[in-house]
Amino acid sequence: MGDVILKVEGITKTFPGVTALDDVSFDIRSGEVHALVGENGAGKSTLMKVLAGLHKPDAGEIIYQGAPTQVAGPLDARRKGILLIHQELSLSPELSVAENIYLGAWPTNRFGVLKKRELRRHAASALDALGCGFGPDTRVGTLSVAMQQMVEIARAEAFNANVVIFDEPTASLTDTEKDQLFQTIRGLKARGVGIVYISHKMNEIFDITDRITVLRDGQVQGTVDTAETDLNQVTRMMIGRTLDTYFIRAKAEFGAEVLRVEGLSKAGVFRDVGFSVREGEVLGLYGLVGAGRSEVVETVFGVRKADSGKLYWKGGEIALPSPRQSIDMGMALVPESRKEQGLVLMMGGRENTSLPHLGLFSSVSIMNRPKELAVFEKYRSALSIKTTGPDQAVSQLSGGNQQKFVLAKWLCADPKLIILDEPTRGIDVGSKSAIHELIADLAQKGLAVIVISSEMPEVLGVSHRVLAMSEGAIVAEFEGDAMTEENLIDAVSHHRDDAAA
Amino acid sequence: MGQTINGLLRRHGLALAFLVFLGVVALNADAFLSPGNILDVLRQVSITGMMALGVTFVVLTGRLDLSIGSLLTLLTVIVVDQHNIAGPFPAIVMTLLAGLAVGAFNGVLVGFVGLNALIVTLAMLSFLQGLVLLYSGGSNVNVANAQETWFAVFGRGDFLGLPVPVILFLVGAVIAGVVLQFTTFGRRVYGVGGNETASVFSGIDARWTVFWTYVVSGFTTGVAAVIMGSRVMGAQNTIGQGYELTVLAGVILGGTSLLGGSGSIWRTVIGISMLGFIQNGLLLLGFPYYVQWLVTWAVIIIAVWIDLGAKRGRIFA
Numbered sequence: 001m002g003d004v005i006l007k008v009e010g011i012t013k014t015f016p017g018v019t020a021l022d023d024v025s026f027d028i029r030s031g032e033v034h035a036l037v038g039e040n041g042a043g044k045s046t047l048m049k050v051l052a053g054l055h056k057p058d059a060g061e062i063i064y065q066g067a068p069t070q071v072a073g074p075l076d077a078r079r080k081g082i083l084l085i086h087q088e089l090s091l092s093p094e095l096s097v098a099e100n101i102y103l104g105a106w107p108t109n110r111f112g113v114l115k116k117r118e119l120r121r122h123a124a125s126a127l128d129a130l131g132c133g134f135g136p137d138t139r140v141g142t143l144s145v146a147m148q149q150m151v152e153i154a155r156a157e158a159f160n161a162n163v164v165i166f167d168e169p170t171a172s173l174t175d176t177e178k179d180q181l182f183q184t185i186r187g188l189k190a191r192g193v194g195i196v197y198i199s200h201k202m203n204e205i206f207d208i209t210d211r212i213t214v215l216r217d218g219q220v221q222g223t224v225d226t227a228e229t230d231l232n233q234v235t236r237m238m239i240g241r242t243l244d245t246y247f248i249r250a251k252a253e254f255g256a257e258v259l260r261v262e263g264l265s266k267a268g269v270f271r272d273v274g275f276s277v278r279e280g281e282v283l284g285l286y287g288l289v290g291a292g293r294s295e296v297v298e299t300v301f302g303v304r305k306a307d308s309g310k311l312y313w314k315g316g317e318i319a320l321p322s323p324r325q326s327i328d329m330g331m332a333l334v335p336e337s338r339k340e341q342g343l344v345l346m347m348g349g350r351e352n353t354s355l356p357h358l359g360l361f362s363s364v365s366i367m368n369r370p371k372e373l374a375v376f377e378k379y380r381s382a383l384s385i386k387t388t389g390p391d392q393a394v395s396q397l398s399g400g401n402q403q404k405f406v407l408a409k410w411l412c413a414d415p416k417l418i419i420l421d422e423p424t425r426g427i428d429v430g431s432k433s434a435i436h437e438l439i440a441d442l443a444q445k446g447l448a449v450i451v452i453s454s455e456m457p458e459v460l461g462v463s464h465r466v467l468a469m470s471e472g473a474i475v476a477e478f479e480g481d482a483m484t485e486e487n488l489i490d491a492v493s494h495h496r497d498d499a500a501a
Numbered sequence: 502m503g504q505t506i507n508g509l510l511r512r513h514g515l516a517l518a519f520l521v522f523l524g525v526v527a528l529n530a531d532a533f534l535s536p537g538n539i540l541d542v543l544r545q546v547s548i549t550g551m552m553a554l555g556v557t558f559v560v561l562t563g564r565l566d567l568s569i570g571s572l573l574t575l576l577t578v579i580v581v582d583q584h585n586i587a588g589p590f591p592a593i594v595m596t597l598l599a600g601l602a603v604g605a606f607n608g609v610l611v612g613f614v615g616l617n618a619l620i621v622t623l624a625m626l627s628f629l630q631g632l633v634l635l636y637s638g639g640s641n642v643n644v645a646n647a648q649e650t651w652f653a654v655f656g657r658g659d660f661l662g663l664p665v666p667v668i669l670f671l672v673g674a675v676i677a678g679v680v681l682q683f684t685t686f687g688r689r690v691y692g693v694g695g696n697e698t699a700s701v702f703s704g705i706d707a708r709w710t711v712f713w714t715y716v717v718s719g720f721t722t723g724v725a726a727v728i729m730g731s732r733v734m735g736a737q738n739t740i741g742q743g744y745e746l747t748v749l750a751g752v753i754l755g756g757t758s759l760l761g762g763s764g765s766i767w768r769t770v771i772g773i774s775m776l777g778f779i780q781n782g783l784l785l786l787g788f789p790y791y792v793q794w795l796v797t798w799a800v801i802i803i804a805v806w807i808d809l810g811a812k813r814g815r816i817f818a
Contacts, residue, residue, distance in 0.1 A: 303701055324704040333702065341702045344695035346762050355692055356703035358685040365684045409703070 002030035005194045006051070006082070006163050011060035013046055020046040021057070022218040028163055028194040033185060035205045035226070036198045038215035039238055039400070039428025044198050047215070048165050051196075052084035053077045065162070075104050078155065081162040085152045085169060093141030098123030100140050101154050126157035130184060146177035153184055156193065164188060165196040168426070170204060174288050175489075182208050200426065202231055214238055238429055247436055247461025250443035254464075255279030257315060258417050258448035259331075261300060264309030269295050270472035273309070277417065277448040282439060284463030285452045286488055292472040293452045294336050297419045301333040302326045314416075327356050332410035334403075336421040336452075342406040343394050350376040350390035353409045360413060379408035383434070400431030407438065417448040424458060436462055456485050468492050515754070515807065519775050526782035533785050540664055544732070546777035547666035548573075548725045550770065553748045554670075554677040555604075555721030557769045558714040560752055561681070562694040563761025564611060564618035566718045569748060571629035572603055573741030576726030578633055581736040582642045589652040596730075597723040603629070604719020608712035626745060633738055643735035656732025666728045673724065677717075678766035690714060695762030743794065750797045751776045753804040760812070776800060 007027040013020045021043045028034050036044050049055040051062065053071035062069050064080065071077045074084065091100045099106070101123045107115045123136035132150050140148060149169060156164045166185070170178045185208060189195060197209055205212060206226060214221040214237040221237045260276035270292035277283045287293045298304045300311065302323040311318050313329055321329065335341035343352050354361040354372050361368050361375075376390045383404040387397055394402055403423065410418060420439065424432040439462050443449050453459040459466055460483050468476040468491040476491035478484075526533045552569050559566045576596045583592035603625070610621045644650065658665035681687035689710045692700040697707050730736060755772025757764025779800075780793045810816050 322704075322706075323701060324706065327704040335702050340696070341698050344692055344699050344762065346695050347691065351688065351691070355688070355700070355705070358688055358705075362685050365686065367683055367685060367688060369683075 002032075002192060004028070005030045005065060007063040008047070008051070009061045009063065011047070011050060011057045011062075013050060013055060013057050019218050021050070024060070024215070024218070024220050026213045026220060026223060028196060030162070030192040030194050031189055032210040033189055033195045033197050033208050035209035035212040036196055036215065037200075037202075037205060037212060037234065037238060038221075039430055042215040042238075042428070043218040044215055045167065046218075048084060048167060048196070048198065051077070051082060051163075051165060078105070078159050078161075081160060082165070083156050083159065083161040083163070084165045084167065085149070086167055091140050091148055091151060093139070095140060096136065097127070097134065097138045097140055097143075097151050097154075098136035100151050101126060101136075101158050105159075122158060123154070126154040129157045130154055130187070144177075145172050146174070146180070149173075149181065150184070153188075156188060161193060163194045163196070165198070167198045168200070169197075170199065170201065171426075178204075200428075202234070205234075206231070235429060247458070248440045249462060249464070250280065250282060250440040252281075252464050254281045255446060258313070259300070260312040261296075262310040262312070264296065264299060264306055264311075266295070266299065266304070266306050268472075270299075273472075273474055275467055275474065276312075277450055279416075279446045279448055280443050281465065282443045282449045282451060282463045284459040284466035285450060285469060286454070286456065286459045286466055287469030287492065288454060291469040291492075293469050294421050296469075297333060297421060297450065297452065298335075300326075301331060301419065303333075327413070330414070330416035332356075332413075332415035332418040334406050334410060334418065334420045334423055336425070338399070338402050338406050343402060345395035346393050348389070348391035349380065349385065349387055349394060349405050349408070352394055352405050353379065353412055356409055357413045375412050376408075379404075379412060383408060383438075398428070400427040400434075403427055403431065403435070407435070411442075415447065417450070418442060419450040419452070421452045422454065423451065424453070424455070456488055460485065460488070515804070519779070522779065522782060526786060530782070530785035533782060538781070538785075540667070542777045542781045543667045543670075543774075544664045545781070546774050547664070547670035548728050548732075549744060549748050549751060549777070550670045550773045551673055551725040551728065552718075552722050552744065553751050553769045553773045554673050554766065555714075555718035556748050556752055557677070557757055557764065557766055558681070558690055558717045559618075560749075560757055560759060561690050561761060561764055562711050562714050563697070563759075564711065564714070565749070565759075566607065566622050566715065567619065567745045567749070568603065568607060568622040568625035568629060569718065569722045570741045570743060570745035571626045571633065572600065572719065572722045573726055573729065573744050574736070574739065575603075575629050575633045575636070575741075576600055576723055577730045577733075577736040577740050578637050578642060578738070580726055580730040581644055581734075582637070584650070584652055584730070585642070585645045589650055592652075593727055596726055597720060600719040600721075600723025600726070601716055602719070604716040604722075605712070607719070608715035611715060612708040612711035637736075637738055639738065641735060641737045644730070647734040652731050653734070654731070655728050656730070656734075666732065669724065669728065673721065674766055674770050677721075681766055686710075686713065691762055693761075743797075746797050746801070747776065747793075748773070750800040750804070753808065754800050756804075756808070758808050758812075759805060760808075772804075 004027045009025045011021050011024045024047060038044050046055060050057050053073045053076055062071060069080065071080065071082065092103065098119050102119060107118045109115055120136050127136060130150060130153060132154065134143065134147060140151060169181060173181060185195060199205055209226050211223055212226055212229065212234060213223040214234060216238060255278060257276050257278050262274045264273040265271045273296050275283065285293050295304060299306045302321045302325065306320055311320060339345060344355065350372050353376055361372055373390055379385065380387065385401050385404045387401060394405055423435050439449055439451060451459060451462055466478045466483050466488065467474050468488055470492045478487055532538050552573065556566050556569065576599055579599055580592050580596040583595050607622055607625055610616050611618045644652065654665055656666055660668055681690065689705050692703065692705055693707045693710045701707055729740065751773030752769050753759060754776055755768035757768050779796055783792050783796065784790060
């Protein structure tokens, strides 16, 4: 590890009502990978946005290459050699790879005309340095997510970055793609680049980083050498307590079948999908992103249409329902994306909770506000949701608290079947284990539960039975002792090989 | 102290500017704050206001209704013409039904077919203007027995010292406000406007919700046409021209967001009333009547700018 290349000292940043960063200091050395971890709302993203010039701190200093520095904006940061690689990629799909690498900083002659040849040459050499398998003229929209990420990383080469900040870079990568990314990160590190790595995935943190800085409630809890710490210590620093039982599984006492799906197909999306789930059972659905998991459950719930297939609800065949019919039958879907599909962000917790059940919360179409408030208060305390009141816009809440309102809005109508699509994605460790406990609790109360997750330990930890999905089909089913990571990986990857052969 | 003034300006800048404007006009035109003039303005506002009540529903879902200018013309022509042919009561029923029908047609195209609301209602604006001329053959119509008919009550009558159109507007506003704040339909409107996808995932049929908002808008324009016909006792072929933008300006001046999901009826009542007083004040200051088009422009740009600026926390893009 080399010298300190970037140092922040005493950074404080407040937003109306919250102190996002409170006297934060930490440093990045050249040639190190420095993890930044913390629960949601701990201040990681704010800190990164300060470094990238997206937020102006209220107090404190950024010392870059030994001198106090003002970062005026993302482009200024990039020119200075500080590059932020966002969770959501910031590329223009219609432009070429070369144009994207230099987005906003295109070389032009004095008449403002783009110097195309120079642009291509520089971009090509940046891509070569990374060993990318595509050229500078490729349209970015045709690349996979992993390749698009490489385009962003190519900016590090192109701008000769000294500091590269990765924000949840593996969120939508396959394992192979993740390995390639780690190789690239090690390459950058060997060239003396200082790397900040933000992630919720602890195994990655311990895999790739040299030091770990833990943030909690906007304050630095400490910086430790990765080699000299363990998961337990880091978790304790993050949440202020230890998590000894990470997963709790409900007792395996099953009742009658609640839902059975047979031969569900949609051209190009999924084919011949069949499964069933019983009262008190937690059914896991594992697969990589793009395997068709969400599409299947969204079709069962009724927000998507199928070409063919049969549905049985409590033993009787039913037509593919509309979302309204599903809800009225007792089905609930906690969708994959809570901000786009789960919540009306400008509404408060009260209105979000009653939204799927307006009929239950009204008589002759007049809303029953006292009932809404009572249910809101019930779930606010039952799920310990942190909010200032029933009408505080949920956009102002942390990811974990938002997700709890998504759960509240479904639980309040006593569903018979609850489908949870990536219920813990992007939320903090504390809320995660609260949701795991809740899943076990619901099953114990006799609900049928379907859990979709791309985190293997999670899906194995909470389920009684796991289905493996790959490329639109269910390829294997595991129960009891057969539920192991190896078996799941085998099922998903063998199928891929078969499909390729 | 400096900060409180700054905050006050930012939060209530428009309201303060309006109060300053009221003061300037009142100092220069004695008649401005006289009860007679205020009632005149309110009478004027009752027509645009009635239309704005329905448009508020549409805008809350994040959509637009620009067809209402020509619709007002068409319905006013119908109510006056049918008054002469079939009598006042059938004329009013036919007018309201025609308003509902046009609203339903817009609602199907936007809600169920999924066409862009701006295009659908702008095309309807053109279509209905053509329909007006087809219907009337290009001639203006007048109520034949203007001195005798009870039809005059809607535009010219008084009740307990208040003009009947103003009472109609206020009653309409209370009903619309109750529907939006206290009914399941109102909640669906806010839900679809705030996040359509999440609403669909919550079992709300966004297509029907959008459809009904256009029906409401068609209906309120029908009521406005009855008031208009009764007040003027006749209908020119261009009587509603430009009303679509005046109404939209009033709605967004009140602070209802064009992006959908946020706004309310009382905001619309305030916005459309402010607009009425601004236009009246300018006339009293001696500006020609057509300055109102310029005012509409300024109000739309400023109000939308403020809305967007507040959302992204910056004045410029």
